[in-house]
Amino acid sequence: MPAKMPIPLILKLAYNISADLCLVDNRKRQGGCMMAIKQTAGRTQLGDFAPEFARLNDDVLFGEVWSRENALSLRDRSLVTVVALVAQGITDNSLRYHLETAKKNGITKTEIAEILTHAAFYMGWPKAWAAFTLARDVWSEPECADDDFARYANSMIFPVGAPNDAYAQYFSGKSYLAPLSTEQIPIHNVTFAPGCRNNWHIHHAEKGGGQVLVCVAGRGYYQEEGRPVRELYPGDVVNIPVNVKHWHGAVKDSYFSHLAIGVPGEKTSNEWCEPVSDEEYENLK
Numbered sequence: 001m002p003a004k005m006p007i008p009l010i011l012k013l014a015y016n017i018s019a020d021l022c023l024v025d026n027r028k029r030q031g032g033c034m035m036a037i038k039q040t041a042g043r044t045q046l047g048d049f050a051p052e053f054a055r056l057n058d059d060v061l062f063g064e065v066w067s068r069e070n071a072l073s074l075r076d077r078s079l080v081t082v083v084a085l086v087a088q089g090i091t092d093n094s095l096r097y098h099l100e101t102a103k104k105n106g107i108t109k110t111e112i113a114e115i116l117t118h119a120a121f122y123m124g125w126p127k128a129w130a131a132f133t134l135a136r137d138v139w140s141e142p143e144c145a146d147d148d149f150a151r152y153a154n155s156m157i158f159p160v161g162a163p164n165d166a167y168a169q170y171f172s173g174k175s176y177l178a179p180l181s182t183e184q185i186p187i188h189n190v191t192f193a194p195g196c197r198n199n200w201h202i203h204h205a206e207k208g209g210g211q212v213l214v215c216v217a218g219r220g221y222y223q224e225e226g227r228p229v230r231e232l233y234p235g236d237v238v239n240i241p242v243n244v245k246h247w248h249g250a251v252k253d254s255y256f257s258h259l260a261i262g263v264p265g266e267k268t269s270n271e272w273c274e275p276v277s278d279e280e281y282e283n284l285k
Helices: 007-029 041-046 051-065 074-087 093-104 109-123 125-140 145-154 165-170 278-282
Strands: 175-181 187-192 201-204 211-218 220-224 230-232 237-240 246-250 256-262 269-272
Touching (some): 041 051, 074 109, 074 125, 109 125, 165 175, 211 220
Antiparallel strands (some): 175 187, 201 269, 220 230, 220 246
C-alpha cells in the first residue's frame, strides 16, 4: 500500500496549489499560459498543391506564433489579426474566420464595434463599413452552450474530465469529473455547470478524514448547515471538517471548478443527504 501523506502536508499542498493558481491566474490575464493551437486548414485546403505553405500555416503560424500566449494572449492576437486584415481590405472567409475566433477568444460585441470604429479613422471608412457587415452577422448569432463550455474549459489549467454520471444522482444539474491523482491521496477536479450543486452530504471518519477544496475556475458556493453561504473564487481554499453537513456548487450564471482533495482517515465514509432545494438555492444572497 502507498504511504499516506500526513494531514498537515495535505493542507500545505492545498495552500501551495492555491497560491500557484493565483500566480497562474495573473499570468493568464497577461497571456501567460502556453497552449498549442491545433490547425489543419492549410493541409486540408492546400496540402496537395502547396505542402510547404500548408506546413508553415498550420505548424508555424498557428502551432508556434498563435500558441505563444506567454507573450500575447489569444484575445489580443485576435484583436491584432482582425485589425490587420481589415486594414488590408480583406473581407473574405478569412476575416469571418478570425472574427468568429475573436468572439470565441472573448471579444464582445461592444468591443468589436469600438475596435472597428477606432480603426476606421486610421485605415479608411469603406474598409470599416465592409468589416461591420461581417462582424454584425458573427455577433448576432446566438451563443451556443457548447461554445460557452469550450471557452470555460480552455480557461482552466486542469482538465474538465467526463460527465460525472456515476454520481449524477447526488447532483442537481450537470457536473464533470477529472481524476488527477489516485495514488497517495485522491485528487479530483470537479466542474459544475451554472446552477449545478451537489446534495447536502457529510464526510464521516473516526479519526482524521474530511476534505479540502481548492477553487480553480469560475464562481461557486459552499455552505455548512446552519451557517451563511460562502461565495468562492479561484484561489480560495475550503477546509471541510468531518461529520459536518454541507454542500457546494456553482452560482447561477457561471461554471465552477474545484479540486477535491480527500484527507486520509480511519473508517471514512460519505453520507449523501437530501438535495439543496430550488427555493433554498434561489434565495441565496
